[in-house]
Amino acid sequence: MAEKNQTDRRTLLKLSAGAVAIGATGGIGGLNAAHASPEETRSSTGSRKPKNIIFMVADGMSIGVPTLAERFSHLTRNRGTVWRRLAGEDRTVHGLVDMAALDSLVPDSAASSCMWATGVPIRNGMINMHEDGRILTPIGHLAKRTGRALGLVTTTRVTHATPAGFAAQVPSRALEDTIAEQYIGEVDILLGGGRRHFVNRRGVDVTDLTALYWQQGYVFAGTRDELRNLRSPNRIVGLFDDSHLPYTIDHMRDPALVRKVPTLAEMTEVALRSLEKRRDGFLLQVEGGRVDHAAHANDAAALMHDQMAFDDAIDVVMRFVERHPDTLVIMTTDHGNANPGLNGMGSRYRASTESFARLVGVKESFGSIYDRINRAMEQAGEELDTGAMQRVLRSATGIELNNAEADQFRRAFYNEPYEEANNQHTNLHGLLGQLLGNHTGVQFTGVTHTADWVLSMAVGPGAEHFQGMMTAAGIYDRMTDLMNIRHRNRPDRSQREDRRRGVR
């Protein structure tokens, strides 16, 4: 297995070096296009072009999430969300984005991010490659070649699909070791999780990438304090967990984690402090990546807390925009996920609002609740009975499941048969999500991504181009037009005729 990985990696590095040649011989061109000073240029419609672009992604943010987040924000922070405030401002341009992948109406994060980054439909699971092995040039590389800096900030592993889509080229999103190598020299600011793909790597010839990054002038940070004490070097790798950063709901409750791991807003601030010095501007992707994971888990409270963390990052970005009005900000998501929504509860739905407020009492993520159950089992020296299960869930969530609910959960927890008609929900988190949803009113359609068109908002120079119905690939066209980049990637063979959905 190890040997196979090595071969794969070598082949890939070679392939990746060949990518430029493919573009050049294909006559697609545009890479050498003169890079006019952003302040002086105007697009065909006469609007000003941005110097910087900040692309913000709340991964897996279903269309109903901002509604729930607004209420949750009032309940927990005594104020509304920045998202909602911006949504009501004259300067904000609203869009809807059709995110269908090349091979499925339901996209994954790899296809979504790559479609934004290349302007052509892509298959799920692949990072800037077509099935026939042809490699596409992502917007991150184009930004670099036109003198801009590139930053990727996320709460997932930095090698995860959404950040990778802007700056890597591999046939599978799972090749995160390779992605970590491909970032060297291409991405200036890398902040998030995923340390395991940089140091103590297994099954690859280079087990530690630190020296390779150092050679290219990167400064490393491994804790929140180290990150905050940096003197804004041009190149930063900040990795704060071996895998993904913790869910915000668990992060904030644990003083050790608070000391070790920065928030998305803090990472965004550090990234912007470094990037603002770049004379030729920058492209920065900021991802609230665990919104998606909480949706997969049907964990409504974890979802709300991570959406709050994303909202705090928007706040940081909008403060930056006040000082740097030559910045275009795009806020969107890569797909819906499990589509949470608040249902009508009680007579004339009068119980909905108060039911939703119960979510505030949930103090930990489902993963943390499962750990708690396992600890209680160890203490008791036996499996928990229904009453004990009820008590553990009550102390973790503040919600009192009735006997039937607690018993159903107990059976699912111990892999005993239980009734469930929706196959999507035939799993422990799908079930727990529904049981708690009986009390909070928030229910999910399933545990996977959905096909829904997604929300987008844009603010700043060029924002007017992001109005109305768009495709994921059309986002690339707009961004590159605004960046004076003329490079166009070739669509997959099956897509040669033209864009099939009629909107760009």
Ligand SMILES: [Zn+2]
């Ligand atoms: Zn997902």
